[in-house]
Amino acid sequence: MVNITEKIKEIEEEMRRTQSIKQGNCKLARLRAQLLEPAPGAGGGGGSGFDVSKSGDARIALVGFPSVGKSTFLSKITKTKSEIAAYSFTTLTAIPGVLEYGGAEIQILDLPGIIEGAAEGKGRGRQVISAAKTSDLILMILDATKKAEQRRLLEAELEAVGIRLNREPPNIYLKPKKAGGMKITFQAPPKYLDEKMLYNILRDYKLLNVEVLVRDENATVDDFIDTIMKDHRKYIKCLYVYNKIDSVSLDFLDTLAREPHTVVMSCELDLGIKDVVERCWEELRLIRLYTKRKGIDPDFSEALIVRHGSTIEDVCDQIHRTLKETFKYALVWGASARHVPQRVGLGHVVADEDVVSIVAK
């Protein structure tokens, strides 16, 4: 490692002296790529720098090939300055930053660039992807000037480690049993599956006693395997962000911007950054609640942030660990209430901008 670091320093010196930037950048990228390779015998590469602890209300991971502008973007939207340079593999570890938006604190993880073969461990790729797997939203940063296939290649790398982008878990019920053999039921005639196929797959996975109910007629073999492997699958939303639109034609930019789940920006010209942040906020679907004490107006200055689909029980847990024990009922004003205030129990699902008052026993 020390050797490589020294060599990098030498080349940087030489670049300054000779001003041969292009050649220097190539050499630098090659050496820095070596820094990302696991040391021999390190068993997949030491985890240094990747185990950033989660903080804030949600986590967004910046994933992409080298030099697409991930660190530039992080530096634009947070106070953190991550190193930016024209050569590949400038970023060597996970760099966290905090985006403050809508009263929430969102952790943004800037990650090293990944390359083809990342899922097999190339260039510490597996660690990078594992870090992405812990996020609530993946921002796939793409270079608008590069070939369209970059997106498909990256998707394949993420798929290979069990990440499913912008998809719901398959609508298949599967429950291992102690005895009774395999019991397979289809709710409607399946288009891509048959009973024998499922028997064979279950046998391959040594699931000999199991109950299966396929609710979706369009379910595929891959869906079925995802269901068996559900503990190793992660369904994450993904926003495709094309950077460097300052360097493409207006027509092409227009085509890109019309793709689903896609936004375009130029960090260099400060174009579209706000839109990207807004879209992130929408995708995260965080809920802002305002709490109110009896006889006092609600406190609108500070929101309590919870996840989409949260119940009053989740709200209690977020306020204080033991609040649930003394909970009597809650009063709710806002979109989730049928009439205001509505008196509700722990199971009530809250909506964005609700006002909540917890009444204790």
Ligand SMILES: Nc1nc2c(ncn2[C@@H]2O[C@H](COP(=O)(O)OP(=O)(O)OP(=O)(O)O)[C@@H](O)[C@H]2O)c(=O)[nH]1
């Ligand atoms: N033309 C153009 N260049 C940009 C833009 N955003 C970033 N860059 C340049 O792209 C290069 C790479 O930027 P970085 O932010 O280091 O990219 P990265 O994805 O973090 O790179 P790695 O950490 O090496 O994977 C730098 O020279 C940036 O100045 C942009 O919107 N337009």
Ligand SMILES: [K+]
């Ligand atoms: K770079």
Ligand SMILES: [Mg+2]
């Ligand atoms: Mg970087």
